[in-house]
Amino acid sequence: MIDPSAPVHDDIAAQRRPAISFEFFPPKTEEMERNLWNTVTRLAPLDPSFVSVTYGAGGSTRERTHSTIARILSETELRPAAHLTCVGAARGEIDEIVSRYRDIGVRHIVALRGDPPGGIGTVYSTHPEGYRSSADLVAGIKRRHGDIEVSVSAYPEKHPESPDIDADIDVLKAKVDAGATRAITQVFFDNDLYFRYLDRVRARGINIPIVPGIMPMHNFRQARNFVTRAGTTVPSWLAEKFEGLDDDAETRKLVAATVAAGQVQKLAKRGVDAFHFYTMNRADLVFTICHLLGIRPDAARKAA
Numbered sequence: 500m501i502d503p504s505a506p507v508h509d510d511i512a513a514q515r516r517p518a519i520s521f522e523f524f525p526p527k528t529e530e531m532e533r534n535l536w537n538t539v540t541r542l543a544p545l546d547p548s549f550v551s552v553t554y555g556a557g558g559s560t561r562e563r564t565h566s567t568i569a570r571i572l573s574e575t576e577l578r579p580a581a582h583l584t585c586v587g588a589a590r591g592e593i594d595e596i597v598s599r600y601r602d603i604g605v606r607h608i609v610a611l612r613g614d615p616p617g618g619i620g621t622v623y624s625t626h627p628e629g630y631r632s633s634a635d636l637v638a639g640i641k642r643r644h645g646d647i648e649v650s651v652s653a654y655p656e657k658h659p660e661s662p663d664i665d666a667d668i669d670v671l672k673a674k675v676d677a678g679a680t681r682a683i684t685q686v687f688f689d690n691d692l693y694f695r696y697l698d699r700v701r702a703r704g705i706n707i708p709i710v711p712g713i714m715p716m717h718n719f720r721q722a723r724n725f726v727t728r729a730g731t732t733v734p735s736w737l738a739e740k741f742e743g744l745d746d747d748a749e750t751r752k753l754v755a756a757t758v759a760a761g762q763v764q765k766l767a768k769r770g771v772d773a774f775h776f777y778t779m780n781r782a783d784l785v786f787t788i789c790h791l792l793g794i795r796p797d798a799a800r801k802a803a
Contacts, residue, residue: 517763517792518773519545520580520683520710523780524553525563534780535567541782543575544796545789548773551609551650554582565599572604580650581605583640584613585630590639593630597640597647607648610636610679634673641678651675653682653709655696659730664696668703675705682707683775686714686726688737690765711766714777715759715784716741719751756784760791767792 521542526532539550552567554560564581571579581600585593597608612633630636637649651674654667661667671682687693697709716722719741723733740758744751763774774792776785 515767515772516794517767517771518548519789519792519794520547520773520775521550521785522553522775522777523550523567525555525560525567526780527563531780538778538780538782539571539575539577541786542778543577545786545794547577549578549580549607551580551582551775554584554611554613561596565596568600568605569603578607579605580607580609580648582609582611583636584611585625585633585636586613587629589628590630591628593636594639594643597644601644601647606646607650608640609650609652609683610640610674611652612636632670632673634670634677637674637677637679648681649679650681650683651679653684653696653700654730655684655687655692656730656732658685659728664699668700668705671700672703672705675707680707681710683710684712685729686712686731686777688734688762689732690762690769692732693766694769708773710773710775711763711771712775712777713759713763713788714779715788716755717752717779717781717784719755720745752784756787759784760788763788763792 523535523538526535542550550571552564552571554564568579568581571577583593583596588596600608610633625631630639633651637651640647640649651671653671654661657664657667658670661670674682684693684696693711700709714722714726716737719738723738727733737758740754741751744754766774776788778785
C-alpha cells in the first residue's frame, strides 16, 4: 500500500485505478438469491480484485456459502474468497472445508475467529478440538495449502473484546506471522482513525496491505445498530445527515452514496489504493461510489 503520508497530486490520484473488492452474503431465500445474482451481474464488469462470501456464526451458512462460491466460479470470471471461521467445529472439519474449497478452485480464504454463536457480546468459546484463534486458523490453512492466499480482519478502533489497541495489534501481528498477506478493516467513518491505526501497525513492523472496509449506509438506523455492536463509532455529524429520513428511502440512498463516496475519495487522495466494499448484496450505491472513483465497466474491460 502507498505511504499515506506521501503527497499525492489530485491529477495523479485521478488517473490511478484503485483496487476494489466486494463482500456478499449467502442468500436464504429464492428472492434473496435473485437479488444477489442481480448484484453480482451489475458489479462484475467493474473487475474487482476478488469478491468474498461471508460465513455465518458457528458455520450456520456453511453450505450456502459453499454453493454461492461454487456458482460464482462456474458462472462468472470473478475470483471468489471464502470466509471461514473457527467457531463450533473441530480442526479436521475445518481442514476438510478448506480442502473442498481448494478442490473447486478457490485460492483465497478470509480467515476469521468468528462471533460467538450467541452473538456479539456473549461469551466466546472454542471447540475442544478446534482452532483456538484466527492466527491458529491461518497457520492451519497455510500449513496444509501453501498456495492459498489468506486475508484477515483488522480493527482501527480495536476489536470489542480487546483490552486496548496495542493488544489488538498483537493479535494482528500473530495473524501476519502465521501467514496472512492482507488485512481488511472493520467499518470506520473517521478517516483519521484509519491513518492513526495504520501508523501504529507499521510501527510494529506489519507491512501487509491494510485495506479499508467501506459500508454505504443503505438503512442508517439498522446499519448503525449493527456496526456499533462490532465496536465502530458512528460520529454525530454522520447521524445528523440522516435525520428526518427514516421514511424517505430515496433521499437516504443519495445521502449514503455522497457520504461513502466522499470518504473513499479522501482516502484515495491520501494514497490509499485499495477498497473493500461491504455491499449488503446491493449494487446501486457501490456502483455509484466506484463510478465516482473513476472506475468504469468499459475501462475495466479495456484494462483486461
